[in-house]
Amino acid sequence: KNEVEQSPQNLTAQEGEFITINCSYSVGISALHWLQQHPGGGIVSLFMLSSGKKKHGRLIATINIQEKHSSLHITASHPRDSAVYICAVPNTDKLIFGTGTRLQVFP
Amino acid sequence: ETGVTQTPRHLVMGMTNKKSLKCEQHLGHNAMYWYKQSAKKPLELMFVYNFKEQTENNSVPSRFSPECPNSSHLFLHLHTLQPEDSALYLCASSRGLAATGELFFGEGSRLTVL
Numbered sequence: 001k002n003e004v005e006q007s008p009q010n011l012t013a014q015e016g017e018f019i020t021i022n023c024s025y026s027v028g029i030s031a032l033h034w035l036q037q038h039p040g041g042g043i044v045s046l047f048m049l050s051s052g053k054k055k056h057g058r059l060i061a062t063i064n065i066q067e068k069h070s071s072l073h074i075t076a077s078h079p080r081d082s083a084v085y086i087c088a089v090p091n092t093d094k095l096i097f098g099t100g101t102r103l104q105v106f107p
Numbered sequence: 108e109t110g111v112t113q114t115p116r117h118l119v120m121g122m123t124n125k126k127s128l129k130c131e132q133h134l135g136h137n138a139m140y141w142y143k144q145s146a147k148k149p150l151e152l153m154f155v156y157n158f159k160e161q162t163e164n165n166s167v168p169s170r171f172s173p174e175c176p177n178s179s180h181l182f183l184h185l186h187t188l189q190p191e192d193s194a195l196y197l198c199a200s201s202r203g204l205a206a207t208g209e210l211f212f213g214e215g216s217r218l219t220v221l
Contacts, residue, residue, distance in 0.1 A: 002149070033210065041144075041195050041215035044109060048209050086150070093204045094163070097149040 003027050004089055006098035013105050019074040021101045023087035032070050033088040033095065034061050043086070046072070077105045110134045113198050113213035121221050122188060128216045130181040130198030136211070138204050139181040141173060144195040144215070156181060157204060188220045 005024045013019055023032070031050040037043045047054050047061040049070075054061050058077075063070040074081055084100040111132045120126050130139065141153040155163035156175040170192075172184040181198055198213040 004149070035210075035212075041197070041217065042109070043197065043199075043210075043212035043215075045209050045211065088150075094152055094155075095210070099147070099149050 003096050004098040006101050011103045013077050015107050017077050019077050021072045021085050023070045025068050025089045027091045029089045032063055034072050035086040037084040079105045079107055081105050109211045111200055111211050111213040113216050117217050119219045125186040128183040128196055132200040136200035136202050138201045140199045141183050142197040190220050193220045
């Protein structure tokens, strides 16, 4: 079993839909990262959070430390949101990555 | 634009070739990383450098040889690679070690070994 599990693995949506991507982890952590990887390969850090909720534009990330679970929400999804979304958690001094959720948003 | 630049973006090499991947950051970060991303697998940490010193070698075969001449530059020297080494190689940097701070990634170097 992976220490970081994401669901779903693949997700398709129509433009405008509300999207939720989930991340569960089994190690104790100080903070969790959400990353976005576009088809070209480059990865961008979206959020690093250790409690509660963070919002940036149409993206919202929440974390429940007791339940070891985090969610990434996208409101009013757009085709340009199509990407792979990856969560990562630190274990000692390393990051452990989930396998990612591939999101495709169609017009 | 994340401030981390990788070259080349694409590389095709034979198993007997020697080539190098380059990573450069001018963000003032002290830690730099090489990650390997193979299809349908999570990112795998290969090497970590903190203040130019290698702090992690994640059981990487010796055909991959990292070099960190200063805090802004990181190389990955490749020789006698195997076809299964074909993957996307990502460089990243952070102010402190990744467990505690935000990571900044390059665009990646896609390597194909024939």
